[in-house]
Amino acid sequence: MGASRRTMIVAAAVGMAVAVAPAAGLAQQSATGSSGPAVAGAGATFPAPLYERWIAAYKAERGAAVTYQSVGSGEGVKRFLAGTVDFGASDEVLSAADAAKVPGGAVAVPVTAGMIVLAYNLPGLGGALKLPRDVYVGIFAGTVTRWDDPRIKAANPDLKLPPRDIALVTRRDSSGTTAAFTRHLAAADPAWRSAGLVAGKMVSWPGRAMLAAGNEGVAARIKMSEGSIGYVEYGFAKRLGLPVAALQNRSGSVVAPSAEAAQLALSARSGQTGELEASVVDPTAANAYPIVSYSWLFLYREPRDAAKGRAARDFVAWGLGQQGQALARELGYVPLTADIVSLGRDALGALSQ
Amino acid sequence: MSDHPFALAAPRGAVSQAPSGPEYIVDRGFRALAWFAAALILVLVAYIVWKIGGQAMPAIRDYHLDFLTGSSWNVQEKRFGILPAIWGTLYSSLLALTLGGFFGLTVAIFLTQGFLPARLAFLFRLIVEMLAAIPSVVFGLWGIFVVIPAIRPAANWLNETLGFIPFFGTSLSGPGLLPAAIVLAIMVLPTVAAISQDALNAVPYRTKEAAFGMGATKWEVILKVMVPTAAGGIFSAMVLGFGRALGETMALAMLIGNSNQLTLSLFAPAETLAALLASHFPEAGPVEVEALMYAALVLLAITLLVNIAGIGLLTITQRKISGKA
Numbered sequence: 001m002g003a004s005r006r007t008m009i010v011a012a013a014v015g016m017a018v019a020v021a022p023a024a025g026l027a028q029q030s031a032t033g034s035s036g037p038a039v040a041g042a043g044a045t046f047p048a049p050l051y052e053r054w055i056a057a058y059k060a061e062r063g064a065a066v067t068y069q070s071v072g073s074g075e076g077v078k079r080f081l082a083g084t085v086d087f088g089a090s091d092e093v094l095s096a097a098d099a100a101k102v103p104g105g106a107v108a109v110p111v112t113a114g115m116i117v118l119a120y121n122l123p124g125l126g127g128a129l130k131l132p133r134d135v136y137v138g139i140f141a142g143t144v145t146r147w148d149d150p151r152i153k154a155a156n157p158d159l160k161l162p163p164r165d166i167a168l169v170t171r172r173d174s175s176g177t178t179a180a181f182t183r184h185l186a187a188a189d190p191a192w193r194s195a196g197l198v199a200g201k202m203v204s205w206p207g208r209a210m211l212a213a214g215n216e217g218v219a220a221r222i223k224m225s226e227g228s229i230g231y232v233e234y235g236f237a238k239r240l241g242l243p244v245a246a247l248q249n250r251s252g253s254v255v256a257p258s259a260e261a262a263q264l265a266l267s268a269r270s271g272q273t274g275e276l277e278a279s280v281v282d283p284t285a286a287n288a289y290p291i292v293s294y295s296w297l298f299l300y301r302e303p304r305d306a307a308k309g310r311a312a313r314d315f316v317a318w319g320l321g322q323q324g325q326a327l328a329r330e331l332g333y334v335p336l337t338a339d340i341v342s343l344g345r346d347a348l349g350a351l352s353q
Numbered sequence: 354m355s356d357h358p359f360a361l362a363a364p365r366g367a368v369s370q371a372p373s374g375p376e377y378i379v380d381r382g383f384r385a386l387a388w389f390a391a392a393l394i395l396v397l398v399a400y401i402v403w404k405i406g407g408q409a410m411p412a413i414r415d416y417h418l419d420f421l422t423g424s425s426w427n428v429q430e431k432r433f434g435i436l437p438a439i440w441g442t443l444y445s446s447l448l449a450l451t452l453g454g455f456f457g458l459t460v461a462i463f464l465t466q467g468f469l470p471a472r473l474a475f476l477f478r479l480i481v482e483m484l485a486a487i488p489s490v491v492f493g494l495w496g497i498f499v500v501i502p503a504i505r506p507a508a509n510w511l512n513e514t515l516g517f518i519p520f521f522g523t524s525l526s527g528p529g530l531l532p533a534a535i536v537l538a539i540m541v542l543p544t545v546a547a548i549s550q551d552a553l554n555a556v557p558y559r560t561k562e563a564a565f566g567m568g569a570t571k572w573e574v575i576l577k578v579m580v581p582t583a584a585g586g587i588f589s590a591m592v593l594g595f596g597r598a599l600g601e602t603m604a605l606a607m608l609i610g611n612s613n614q615l616t617l618s619l620f621a622p623a624e625t626l627a628a629l630l631a632s633h634f635p636e637a638g639p640v641e642v643e644a645l646m647y648a649a650l651v652l653l654a655i656t657l658l659v660n661i662a663g664i665g666l667l668t669i670t671q672r673k674i675s676g677k678a
Contacts, residue, residue: 075636163513167526167622172611173636174428202429207437207614210528210622213632224497225527226505 037305039312042069043076043089045214046177046233047112047295051089053327054319061323066315072214074174074201080106080298086305086312088298091176092201093277104302107351109344110276111319113266113334115257116181116291117244119237120229121222122147127159129245130254133290136247137189139166139229141197142206147227162227165208169221169230172211174201180293181231187282188250188290231291235332249290250282261289262334276340292334301351313351320344402653409646420647426613426629428637433644435651437613441623442655445530445609446598448619449537453598454591456538457545458580461587464546465553466575478550485543493607496536501527501608504535508620525620528610534619536604541594548593552586553579585671592663599656602627626652 041051048070055066071079073090080088081101088094094108118136120129131139135151138144144151147161171178182199185192197203205211210228212221219236222228229245234257237244246256255261265283280292297316303309318324325335336344372380412420416433423434460481464474508525515521525531556579564578580587610622611632626648637645 072636078638164509164524165526172632200429202427204425204427204430207424208612208621211611211613211632213636221527224501227524227526 037308037311038065038067039086039308039315040067040069041087041089041297041312042071042079042085044073044091044176044295045070045216046073046091046114046293047089047333048215049235049239050112050328050331050333051319053331054315054324057323057327058315058318062314062318064311064315066311070214072173073176073179077298083300083304086300086303086308087316089296090298091293091295092179093294093296094298102300104300106298106300107347108296108298109316109320109347110294110336110340111297111316111324111344112328113262113280113292113294113336114332115234115262115289115334116177116184116231116293117234117237117257118229118247119219119222119232119240119242119244121226121242122162123226125159125161125243127156128243128256129159130155130248131245132248132254133188134191136245137185137191140168140170140185140205140231141191141195142168142208143191143195145208164227167225167228168206168209169212169218169225169228170203170205170209171213171218173213175214176201176295177215177231177233177293178203181291183281184291233333238332247290249286249288250284251286253287255287255289257289259329259332259334261287262292263337264288265290265292266334266337266340276343299348299351309351313348317345317348320348402650405646405649405653409643409650412640412643412647413650416644416647420644421651424613424615426633426644428641431640433641433647435626435629435648437615438624438626438629438648439651439655440615441530441609442599442625442627442652445534445537445605445623445625446595448530448534449541449598450591450595452534452538453541453594454545457542457590457594458549458587460542460546461549461553462575462580465550466571466579478547481546482543484539489540489601489603490607492536492540493604496532496604496608497528500532500535501525504531512620519617520619522618523616523621526622528608529620529622530609530616531619533605533608533610533623533625536608537598537601540601540604541598544597545590545594548590549583549587552583552590555586556582585667588670589663589667592660592667595659595663596656599659600627600652602631606631626655 048068051068055068059065068089073092076085076088076090077094077098079085080094081098093110094106099106099108118131122129132151132155135144135149135155138151145166146164147166148163153161179199179201182192182197182203186197186199210221210225212218212230215232215236218230219232219240219242222230222232222242223240234244244257246254248254264285265280265288276294280294283290283292297319299312299316300309303312320336320341325341329335412433416423420433420435421439422436423432424436425432425434427433460477463469464478464481468474469477505525508521508531511521512524560578560582561574564574569578605625606628609625609628611624611628612622613624614621616623630645630649630652633641633645
């Protein structure tokens with residue numbers, strides 16, 4: 001109990017800090033690298049642990065300073081458009097309308113991918129939870145409200161499901177994780193749309209849902225609430241030791257999240273960065289994990305400060321490289337396949353030198 | 354020494370003198386300072402209301418009173434309603450006051466009516482007042498790690514056996530109304546206890562002696578003489594406690610569950626106005642900020658109304674008591 005309790009305290013403290021610290025990013029580090037100007041980025045919380053590792057490894061290798069503020073995808077896009085960062089980050093590709101607002105234009109580079117998992121807190125369950133498509137859509141649409149619902153029981157005959165209400169935990173802030181998750185829910189089962197819900201960075205969740213800020217906030221809230229379920233990037237659930245549900249994919253098999261199962265989802269892709277996102281909404285491969293999202297970094301075609309622009313580009317190129325992708329696997333993200341990496345390199349090559 | 358007995362206190366020649374120049378200046382200066390400080394407070398309050406009201410103006414124009422009766426908070430569709438938050442604020446504060454008020458008054462009786470030696474009572478009083486010095490965030494963490502696990506089994510048992518009663522209509526998963534109200538009760542307890550003690554201490558000793566003299570028992574004296582006589586002060590302690598509960602933010606943001614729903618269930622997550630403000634403000638865009646300012650104005654208005662109602666009731670009860678006497 002001791003260790004798990006400690007992680008719980010840390011998780012709660014982190015969650016609170018994120019919830020309370022103004023997103024204005026008070027934690028702006030004074031970054032004075034030995035070579036090159038300090039590059040600042042902000043955005044998605046989903047890949048933030050990976051970017052922080054990248055930044056540390058990149059600094060050790062090249063001595064260049066990069067800072068990243070994990071403020072959520074919506075805020076990341078907002079700051080990128082306002083020009084207050086050198087690169088932006090989001091789990092949703094920059095829309096054409098937003099890209100047009102950037103003077104000189106912008107490029108979006110897919111740098112990593114991750115699984116969105118349904119993490120839950122059900123003590124004494126006695127096994128891993130399996131959720132059919134209509135059930136997990138129903139849970140988040142608010143139509144399945146009890147753990148002892150016959151449909152959940154039917155899918156998990158061996159588990160001790162408690163006679164309790166399902167406590168939903170969802171995101172409050174504008175989030176790319178929410179966007180990717182709800183795009184999948186909308187594609188997976190008509191129950192989502194018939195509940196009057198749409199896909200997007202912010203969603204009118206059922207009123208019962210507890211709202212938390214950031215992936216870390218959701219994970220911390222699940223950890224402290226028995227009978228809860230919520231959606232987070234895989235690494236956040238792994239770090240807090242939260243169990244995750246195996247989900248039924250489009251071809252009908254029930255798949256637990258793993259790097260291999262997620263890479264199967266990425267392999268079905270079309271030729272353009274803009275279409276990548278649509279290609280993973282509901283993967284067709286037989287053993288693919290169903291909810292996968294790319295995470296993007298945005299760069300200016302004509303950066304205000306040319307030296308910083310170059311430094312930001314070099315950092316992104318490094319992340320796409322072997323070391324960057326190896327770190328992704330280590331932290332529970334999905335390394336990109338070779339053809340998607342080359343797609344990213346093409347996008348970087350198009351930047352003015 | 355001088356032959357005059359007050360020689361030291363009144364130096365020769367100073368007694369009947371008109372105020373000297375410097376004394377006059379000090380008097381005037383102090384008077385001006387007091388006026389200035391008093392006016393500054395009023396100006397500050399007016400400025401805060403004006404500033405918040407000004408920023409809330411666009412939202413007030415757009416949403417009118419629908420804002421108070423709506424129950425969804427959707428930034429993308431620009432629909433804002435704070436009925437669940439208003440309900441949650443009043444419900445959690447009322448629960449907290451019921452619990453905290455009862456225990457606060459009990460503590461006050463225990464410490465003032467001769468149950469303890471004076472020194473021990475003084476020590477206890479200090480300890481109760483120290484509760485007020487604990488930071489809100491510590492109360493929040495304590496609620497998460499101690500209160501929630503402690504009450505969860507009982508709450509879920511109540512839900513399973515008496516779930517048909519709306520108050521026990523849902524199971525308790527983690528953060529929710531009851532844990533929030535319990536922690537809030539402990540936070541208002543020092544306020545209620547301290548002011549109630551002052552009120553009980555202010556009752557003249559002769560009143561008590563007279564009651565004893567007429568053959569009343571100890572409990573008759575306490576419940577039928579002391580408490581009713583001090584009712585005015587005890588009541589204002591409750592009002593102040595309620596005011597504190599309405600505005601409490603950090604602990605509630607951690608414990609209430611941040612869930613935008615209208616519910617009677619004690620175990621369901623809910624939302625309060627202060628928690629809504631604290632949790633939405635960091636990421637709010639311009640439109641949402643206006644709506645949040647409107648919500649802040651509503652919270653100010655509720656607090657003001659509660660205080661006015663409290664003062665009103667206080668004067669009525671006092672008039673009644675003194676009328677009977």
